[in-house]
Amino acid sequence: MRNITLFIFVLFLVVDIGCSRLITSRNTSDSDLVSDGLNDVYDQSPYLLLNPITSTVACEPMYGFLPCAPNIWGHLFLIVVYQYLLYLGDCYVSNGSELMFSVLGPGIFGASAFQILGVLPQVILSLASGVLGSKETAQAQVADGLGMLTGSTVFLLTLLWGTCVVVGNVDLLEDLTSFDTKATKRLRVLESCVTTDLQTTITARIMILSTIPFIIAQLPYALGFSGGRIATLIALIVSFTFLFIYCFYQVFQPWIQNRRLEYLMHKFVEDILLQKLFTRGGKPNETMIKALFQKIDKNTDAYITSRELKGLILGIQFQEVGLNEEDFVKMVVKEFDCSGDHLIDEKEFVRGISKWISDTKASNDKKTRRTWKLDNDSDEETEEEQDLLLKNTNKNVQLPKNNPFWSYVKAASLLVLGTCILLLLASPLTSTVVNLSSAANIPSIYISFILVPVVVNYRRAIAAISSILQRREQSASLTLSEIYSAAFMNNIVGMFTTLGTMYARGLEWNFSAEVLVVLMVCLVMGLCTSICKTFPLWTCLIAYMLYPLSLMLIYVLTNIYGWA
Incomplete structure (x- = not known):
């Protein structure tokens, strides 16, 4: 049976007549090929031609090795991955700067470099957004970078501040007894409060000053005057001056370091x-x-x-x-x-x-x-x-x-590693945010205003909540002071880097909506906390409501009134 099957198979091979053709593309020159002579016999072309590839590459990898995505879900996944890696880089920078601070102690480093390193992620994201690409691309990415800076300030002064007030008041619930009526319990909860000291109010007033560069940069456009580039330069100089004065003041009047020591x-x-x-x-x-x-x-x-x-x-x-x-x-x-x-x-x-x-x-x-x-x-x-x-x-x-030498080595290694991670991933994150906004037809300001600030400030938020859990005037004062200081550094350093990039590349200032949101939040929270030392539990509602109000204000100004 096996032999019969083999014989029939060989017979089919002999009886049937086959031919072959060369597989090539249409772009290949016919002069380079030799015909097999069968085109006239079978009325077929001697060549088997393949259709050229007409589909284009959907995305181009950043740096040649980082992944890219062609759709919305891919962009979301990349944003999550980049955000997590940036969080790790932020942790490395924070741990390195804190270790260096613990070795050197308060002084010039504590007053200047330590605080600047605290906002290094925001600075790198702001710089990366406007350094690379064409002028049009830089203009769009600078808008995302400023949206991230604005979102960070709003997040600190609204969601984080309100949460700290709530957490700082929770312990007062333990004073309620079983004999209190529901109305009495509700009244006592509403009357609970967080108390701070005088230096906390001073820090809040200093934070208000950080809005001056925003006002200077926006003033010509608000009044309809020309000379926006001059206003950008003046705001840049004012930002640098404020940063220098703040660091110089902390060197010779280190009351913040003394408060940390007491804390x-x-x-x-x-x-x-x-x-x-x-x-x-x-x-x-x-x-x-x-x-x-x-x-x-x-x-x-x-x-x-x-x-x-x-x-x-x-x-x-x-x-x-x-x-x-x-x-x-x-x-x-x-x-x-x-x-x-x-x-x-x-x-x-x-x-x-x-x-x-x-x-x-x-x-x-x-x-x-x-x-x-x-x-x-x-x-x-x-x-x-x-x-x-x-x-x-x-x-x-x-x-x-x-071995103090190894402490310096470890601190420097953490700083270098964290900075490299931030520098490597800052631009890809910004580009991915722009691509996601284009694919989803959503203004990129909302993505950079909501998602990025939460990840960048996650570590600071956990530290603030853990600190105020002690529920004492001293811990509450330090925690709120740290929030005000972080908002000040975020505004000043962020504006300095953003304005520097804009002036160097000749970009236009068209961020009226973001400026108005920053002014509203900083002035409301700054004025309230600069004149009050006691914050009842209900004040957290004011802080919480400012966050959705900020989002609504940006939407109305950009989508309805057409503000840039």
Whole structure:
């Protein structure tokens, strides 16, 4: 059977007559080919011609290797990926600058470079939006960059500010008793508030000044005058002057760094040290305080020196708030040392710790009682945790103290790596936003105003909310001050880079809608917080409503009135 099948197959091959043709494209010259002579026999062309490719490439990869997308969902996916990578770059830059700050301490770096590095992502995105491409492309991308800067300021002063007020008031709910009626509870909740200090109002007033460059750049177009390029140059000079004065002021009047130092001391007291030294009744546990004194006193000379005190407190991550550990140790010794001999004996230690406990208990009594009841289930467990704290702090201190060179290397490496990531992905993100807006027929201002600021300020928002969770006047003052300072730096540095790019490339200023939104939010929030120290819970509604109002204002001005 197998042989018969093979025979029939061979027979078909012999009987049938076949021919072949050369496969080529239509662009190939016929003079280069030789005919097989069968075109006259079978009335066919001797060549099998392929139709040329008529479809065009839908997208062109950035830098030749980054991916691109031809549709809306692809653009959305790329924006998410680029945003996440930019977030990682921002984290590297922030960690590097904070580590460098922790090594160098307050001063010129803390007043200038540390704060400028805090807005580095916004600066790079703003620069990348107008440096590359043609003049028309740069004009469109600068609009997206300014939209991102505007969105960041609005996000900080509306959504983040309102959330901080809500979180700072939550703890007051614990004062309500079961005997209170629903109406009474509702009234007491509405009457709860967040209280700040005088320096917070000063910071808010400084933040208002950051709107002056916006006004200068917009003034000729608002009045219908010519000379927009001159106004751009003047606004650029004013932005640089404000930035220089702000940094210069912080060098010689470093009250912000001093507030951070004071904040860190109380943060350390409440979160790390005092948790182990409360009794179940919320009073100082002198037995545990004396036991802690013995553990710190390594040479058993009945005194604690500054060097021994570092073994306890240097495990705290000082770079999170940008402080030098030496300053913190000096403040603790100054507060504890009543005799003035730069040594702390047992009585001074017990007295100082007890004072800290009393101050903390008075400011947040119910919160501390609840926390310490959970953390002090037994004295034995507390002592074991204290031993672990001491071991961990000693381990954490060794590297930066004995090897400061490697701290500089690590900080510089993080800064370089984060900056490279931001520089590499800033322009692709801006281009992807423009492509998405074109594909979805949505103005790119909404994408850059909403999506980009949330990712860029995500890390700052988490830090602010975590800080104000302490629910004290001091933490609330520092948190809101940081928000105002971030808005100031975002406005000034962002305008400086944007105006510099526009002036260098000869671009036009046509951002009236964005300017009006920034002025509205900064003036409303700045004036309210510069004259008030107490913010009831209902004030968060004002901040929250300003965000959708800003979006609505941009839509009305751009789509209905045709503002640029």
